[in-house]
Amino acid sequence: MARSGTTKKVTRIQREKTEAILNAALDVFSKHGFRGSTIDMIATNAQLSKPNILYYFDSKETMHAQLLERMLETWLEPLEQMSGDGDPVNEICGYVQRKLEMARDYPRESRLFANEILQGAPHIIDQLSGPLRALTDRKAVVIQRWIDEGKLSPVDPYHLIFSIWSTTQHYADFDVQVQAVLGDAKNLRFEQAQVHLDTMFRALLTRD
Amino acid sequence: MARSGTTKKVTRIQREKTEAILNAALDVFSKHGFRGSTIDMIATNAQLSKPNILYYFDSKETMHAQLLERMLETWLEPLEQMSGDGDPVNEICGYVQRKLEMARDYPRESRLFANEILQGAPHIIDQLSGPLRALTDRKAVVIQRWIDEGKLSPVDPYHLIFSIWSTTQHYADFDVQVQAVLGDAKNLRFEQAQVHLDTMFRALLTRD
DNA sequence: GAATTTCCTGACCAGTTGGTCAAGATTATG
DNA sequence: CATAATCTTGACCAACTGGTCAGGAAATTC
Secondary structure, three states: OOOOOOOOOOOHHHHHHHHHHHHHHHHHHHHHHHHHOOHHHHHHHHOOOHHHHHHHOOOHHHHHHHHHHHHHHHHHHHHHHOOOOOOHHHHHHHHHHHHHHHHHHOHHHHHHHHHHHHOOOOOOHHHHHHHHHHHHHHHHHHHHHHHHOOOOOOOOHHHHHHHHHHHHHHHHHOHHHHHHHHOOOHHHHHHHHHHHHHHHHHHHHHOO | OOOOOOOOOOOHHHHHHHHHHHHHHHHHHHHHHHHHOOHHHHHHHHOOOHHHHHHHOOOHHHHHHHHHHHHHHHHHHHHHHOOOOOOHHHHHHHHHHHHHHHHHHOHHHHHHHHHHHHOOOOOOHHHHHHHHHHHHHHHHHHHHHHHHOOOOOOOOHHHHHHHHHHHHHHHHHOHHHHHHHHOOOHHHHHHHHHHHHHHHHHHHHHOO
16 A cells, blocks of 8 residues: 555665666656557566556655655755855856756656646646745845845846746756757756856846 | 648638647657657647547657748848848847847747757758858858958858857757746846847957 | 465456547538 | 538547456465
């Protein structure tokens, strides 16, 4: 039985299989979207039978929901880290770098998220207008303070954040397109992106 | 019979229904992705019966392919318009504005494209590494020339173009998220974005 | 090493979906 | 207005898909 509310013993096998399944599910969901994925595809990827998958997870939705939940945490983390104490430009550019590294190292998570948002965020709309909005509001205040203190060129904090999200995630979500246009190897593409984005946001934040 | 290669009479009804169907299909495909859409959904949206849809289009794939084809043309147009003759900064910022207007006025097309790319661009990979790449190469040369002539701050032309694509399309593809965070009305959001993006790219292109 | 619990699977089911088809309805045409 | 061409649909089909279940296989426990 899939683990439900009450806390009970979690066996070794449960831990391993659950992990393997979620990993396979992330592979499949991020590549085909929720409706484009079948439990059989996930089963094949995880090298398990379909009923075996459903032994650990009540339904396709459950797997998807759990993946989204996990992802949201790691997704917010880099922004959380942006401290109001450090040097404004470095703090923001540091955030850009962390976000770009996430796009490079966790492209599946990024695509899972992109898929969800594209479909209108049916499963996470509450987290968007709740925690995400709250966090963004908080950081926007910090950025605005920096601007007021003259440490940063005036920018709309919210749209600055949007620009960071879009430009960095682009390298994960639209990777096929980037590769089709550039042709370069993945590592090279990300090194170029790193330089470019740093240049761009530095220019925006430190113009006179 | 769906119109195939040979040129033959196209009746009034054919023109009207085909158009209505493609419009409905765009609605549905952009909202649910290819696999998430059913012919029945399209039929309902177009106020036609399912077999009637299949009278005009051989298959679900045919509709999808035709929509993608159409979309790619209009998608490339704004970039084509960027002239090597005008003022560099204005030409590029003009492109940004046109692209943002497209995101505002044709969000369905933008999402259709985003869905396709996210899934690995299975149907349009050739157009990406063919026409799109060729066009991008051509414009990159122009931008590089401007830089060499000292009319533009040094930037990687390709990544500049990527940044334009990502930031503008973000307002169509991630609209739900933008709205969840900002809350403002659509028109207001786009006006803010317009100012912000103009500021950002101007700063990048004209720094000393 | 036997009992108990956990784990696994083949067979199966019901609902969905892309697509077909024969026959009738509508529209254009001479 | 008759005839041909085009258009429309209800009924139907096969493949797919999410999910169930009874019973057997492994693992764990005592």
